[in-house]
Amino acid sequence: xxxxxxxxxxxxxxxxxxxxxLEELKAExxxxxxxxxxxxxxxxxxxxxxxxxxxxxxxxFGTIGASLSGFNNWYSxxxxxxxxxxxxxxxxxxxxxxxxxxxxxxxxNINLGWVKIDDKDIDTDxxxxxxxxxxxxxxxxxxxxxxxxxxxxxxxxxxxxxxDNFNDPGYLDxxxxxxxxxxxxxxxxxxxxxxxFVFSSEDTVFESSLGAKIxxxxxxxxxxxxFKTNLSMFQSYKSADYSNWTWTNSFGYTLWMGIGLxxxxxxxxxxxxxxxxxxxxxxxxxxxxxxDSIDNDLQTYWLFGLNYSF
Numbered sequence: 001x002x003x004x005x006x007x008x009x010x011x012x013x014x015x016x017x018x019x020x021x022l023e024e025l026k027a028e029x030x031x032x033x034x035x036x037x038x039x040x041x042x043x044x045x046x047x048x049x050x051x052x053x054x055x056x057x058x059x060x061f062g063t064i065g066a067s068l069s070g071f072n073n074w075y076s077x078x079x080x081x082x083x084x085x086x087x088x089x090x091x092x093x094x095x096x097x098x099x100x101x102x103x104x105x106x107x108x109n110i111n112l113g114w115v116k117i118d119d120k121d122i123d124t125d126x127x128x129x130x131x132x133x134x135x136x137x138x139x140x141x142x143x144x145x146x147x148x149x150x151x152x153x154x155x156x157x158x159x160x161x162x163x164d165n166f167n168d169p170g171y172l173d174x175x176x177x178x179x180x181x182x183x184x185x186x187x188x189x190x191x192x193x194x195x196x197f198v199f200s201s202e203d204t205v206f207e208s209s210l211g212a213k214i215x216x217x218x219x220x221x222x223x224x225x226x227f228k229t230n231l232s233m234f235q236s237y238k239s240a241d242y243s244n245w246t247w248t249n250s251f252g253y254t255l256w257m258g259i260g261l262x263x264x265x266x267x268x269x270x271x272x273x274x275x276x277x278x279x280x281x282x283x284x285x286x287x288x289x290x291x292d293s294i295d296n297d298l299q300t301y302w303l304f305g306l307n308y309s310f
Contacts, residue, residue, distance in 0.1 A: 060093035061226040061252045062110075063262030065305025081120040088113040088133060088303040090264045092228050092250050094219060103143050103151065105187065107217070109230070109248060111135040111264065111301065112163060133301045134161040135266065137232075137246075139215075141189060143179045153179040155189055155213060157232065159246070169200040169273070171244075173234060175213045189215040196234050196242070198272070205276045211236040211243065224260070226252040226309055241291045244270040252307035262307025268299040 070083040090111045097104040113133030119125050137159045143151030153176070160170035175194025181187055194213035200206035214233040221227075228250045236242035246268045254260040274296040278289035287293075 056095065056097050058093075058095045059221065059226075059309075060091065061250070061262070061307065061309035062089065062091040063250070063252065063264055063303055063305050063307050064089050065303045079117075079119040079121065083116075083118045083120070085116045085129065086113070086132070087115075087129070088305065090250065090262070090303055092226075101145055103141075103145070105139075105141045105143075107139045107219070107230075109135065109137040109250075110162075111248075111266070111303065113301075113303065131163040133303070134163045135248075135301075136160050136162045137248075139232075141179065141187070141215075149181050151179045151181075153177060153189060153191070155191055155194075155215065157213075157215070159232075167199050169198055169202075169206050169276070172197040172199070173213055177213070185220045186218045187216070189213065189217075194234065196236065198242075200276075202276055202279075205279065206272050207238075207242055209236040209238040209242045211238070224254040226250070226254070226307075241271045244268070244272070246270075252309055254307065254309055258309050260307045260309075261305075263302070263304045265302035266300065269296070270299070271296050273299075 065086070065088040067084075067086045069085070071079075072081055088111070091108070093108045095106045111133050112135075113131065114129040115132040116127065116129045117125075118127035137157070139155070139157045141153060141155045143153035145151045155173065155175055155177075157173040158170070160167050173194055173196050175191035177189065177191030177193060179187060179189050191213040193210075195210050196208055196213075198206045198208045212235045214231075214235070216231045217229070219228045229248070231245065231247045233245040234243055246266065248264070248266040250262070250264045252260060252262040271291055271294070274294050275289060275291055278294050282289065
């Protein structure tokens with residue numbers, strides 16, 4: 001009986017010791033996390049001071065996504081002998097100059113995607129990679145500072161596709177107005193005097209016009225995280241049918257040696273593009289689409305894959 005009691009006491013003592021050790025390790029881990037957070041806070045504060053120093057600030061990051069698949073005699077599929085592939089590439093780059101009396105901000109966004117589906121049982125199908133996403137956008141903003149937060153500015157922005165139908169359509173915005181920078185890395189452009197030049201072979205659909213331009217851009221790098229969101233809007237004074245907006249969002253998390261995970265998605269509303277697509281895909285016998293008859297569905301794209309940063 002005595003041996004049993006001693007064994008039970010020994011087991012209880014071991015459990016208490018293990019519990020104490022576990023709690024001590026958890027407490028030590030928590031203190032280390034607090035120390036890391038404090039260090040990161042000091043690093044971010046120093047980085048903020050560095051960013052405030054006049055001069056050029058440059059950077060780039062993007063995402064690469066790809067998937068390939070092949071099937072042989074996979075009878076549960078509609079096409080049991082087939083192969084498929086999807087490749088996407090995005091790039092976001094900026095070069096910003098900040099001086100005491102003026103600034104010059106330049107940015108580039110590219111998103112290219114290709115897709116293929118090859119049914120090996122059909123010799124006449126298209127087995128090549130076809131463009132799926134095609135976005136090219138370059139912006140240049142110059143501002144003469146009135147204060148730390150306001151400036152008189154001029155903006156040039158060009159948007160088009162580069163894989164298919166380069167500059168058909170293409171959009172060039174040129175305008176003047178004001179720029180507001182309420183916080184670091186956030187830029188809001190309001191240009192009530194802006195001309196939207198539209199280049200296209202379809203003169204009956206696309207038309208240039210005078211209007212207002214609004215741009216909001218937030219680009220930030222925090223440690224291993226790169227983030228960019230950009231909203232570009234044009235409101236035509238001639239007709240709402242010639243107005244458009246595009247909103248893109250990019251996120252990258254670096255894991256090792258500039259490589260990590262990235263995600264990008266974009267939204268667009270453009271009635272001229274919707275009408276052009278409806279006319280190009282008109283069925284025989286259907287009435288010709290007009291601005292009043294088209295649905296003008298919201299345009300979207302997204303890409304997830306490996307991220308890279310410089």
